[in-house]
Amino acid sequence: MTPDQTGTAALTEDQVLQRIRATLAEQKVPGAETASAEATWSELDVDSLDLVELVKTLEDEFGVTIHDEELKPIASVGDAVTLVLRLDAERASA
Amino acid sequence: MTPEVVITGRGVVAPAGEGADAFFDALTARHSGIADGVGACVEFDPERWMTPKEARRTDRYAQLAVGAAAQAAEEAGLPDGIEPERLGVVMGTGMGGLSTLERECRNWLEKGDRGVSPHTVPMMMPNAAAGLIAMRLDAHGPGFQIGSACATGAHAIGEAARMIQRGEADVVVAGGAEAPLTGLAIAAFRGMGALSKEGVSRPFDARRDGFVIGEGAGAVVLESADHARARGARVHGRVAGYGASNDAFHITQPDEDGRGAAQAMRDALADAGAAPADVGYLNAHGTSTPFNDRVETIAVHAVFDGAAPPVSSTKSAIGHLLGGAGAVEAVATLGALQHGVLPPTLNYEEPDPECDLDYVPDGPREAGGLELALSNSFGFGGQNACLALAAP
Secondary structure (H helix, E strand, O other), X not given: OOOOOOOOOOOOXXXXXXXXXXXXXXXXXXXXXXXXXXXXXXHHOOOHHHHHHHHHHHHHHHOOXXXXXXXXXXXXXXXXXXXXXXXXXXXXXX | OOOOEEEEEEEEEEOOXXXXXXXXHXXXXXXXXXXXOEEOOOOOOHHHOOOHHHHHOOOHHHHHHHHHHHHXXXXXXXXXXXXXXXXXEEEEOOOOOHHHHHHHHHHXXXXXXXXXXXXXXXXHOOOHHHHHHHHHHOXXXXXXXXXXXXXXXXXXXXXXXXXXXXXXXXXXXEEEEEOOOXXXXXXXXXXXOOEOOOOOOOOOEOOOOOEOEEOEEEEXXXXXXXXXXXXXXXXXXXXXXXXXXXXXXXXXXXOOOOHHHHHHHHHHHHHHOOOHHHOOEEEOOOOOOHHHXXXXXXXXXXXXXXXXXXXXXXXXXXXXXXXXXXXXXXHHHHHHHHHOEEOOOOOOOOEEOOEOOOOOOOOOEEOOOOOEEEEEEEEXXXXXXXXXXXXX
């Protein structure tokens, strides 16, 4: 299913989680395919450069904009899912 | 007293073979690593030396460098028992991360700023290889890369030897790497008329028409003889001397009378405390360009005054590895010393009256009692390096 970027249909948690896993897998992060929402960047050995790459993909894929200050507290896969869902919801209601 | 510098590890990733011994065997078997006009390391698998994630974030030149350095480190038994602060890394590249630069330029032109990967800088920077090798070996001593185009690998080994002699490190991993088989680089070298139109590397032959471009890396582990002895490391040879000079003549052409090249050879001999007559073999820069091979021959005559040793060019078998050449050829020279066998110059059939040395076209040739050999490397920019290597 192609995510709807017009804001008419809200993203699901699973959609975002799957995309994060797939992107990290493209970045050859070990264990990316099965990473749980609880998995932290530190556990996955995801560094700041990996994160920049991930953020760009998520922005392009879901039509959201993630600012640096929003990224700071994001420490796990689940944090990133929640952030993308919140930004998507804000965009839809704007 | 100046400490003696010995070689306790060797590593090669070259078009003709991987591993110092396999590489030297290929040279003496007259095996050529050149195909379709280039010298490619077709069997090199970066994931043998790094994780898939690391390999993805590393330019090919640095992958090759890590491969060669890892072999050398393994042979020398690094880093076990080495004080991290006394372990240095001096690598080199002539061009840096060319394939990364090329890809990201394309991304930038097509997609704008957002299209440029965050890994661009750490992949293309010319010191990435030294950084990655230091991380791998926990080397906290001096670390940097040297750039002197096609002389880079030899300068890196020479400067690393100096570092040990000055007491700045006990052990240094040194070498050079290049991965220039990209569209832009090949077009650029072809555009300046440096590449063989025929795609054949035939150093010193009358028909030579340019060099064959190749990729690869070489590395050695250098340490003071006392340090090697104390830890019981096997010694494969010695860096007996090192000479470096500038042509200060032209940005790409060698000095017509070979003055800079001759100075580098004389300085390497003086540094080794040796006379020209002590040299039993010379591994030439021997690029297969009309200019280099003629001028190098003039320089060899000037140094050896009618009594030149046999001379051969490794580039006849693997092409010109640019920043990797000097290091790979140092390992080839070491192989000659270890085995008492001179590798041949391949494809040498038609003598050029201006190139009148013994180029070992019939090799491999037995050279029992070989004790001292020179390895020449001359770079664009007019920068020359010569290593005097000795049997252990």
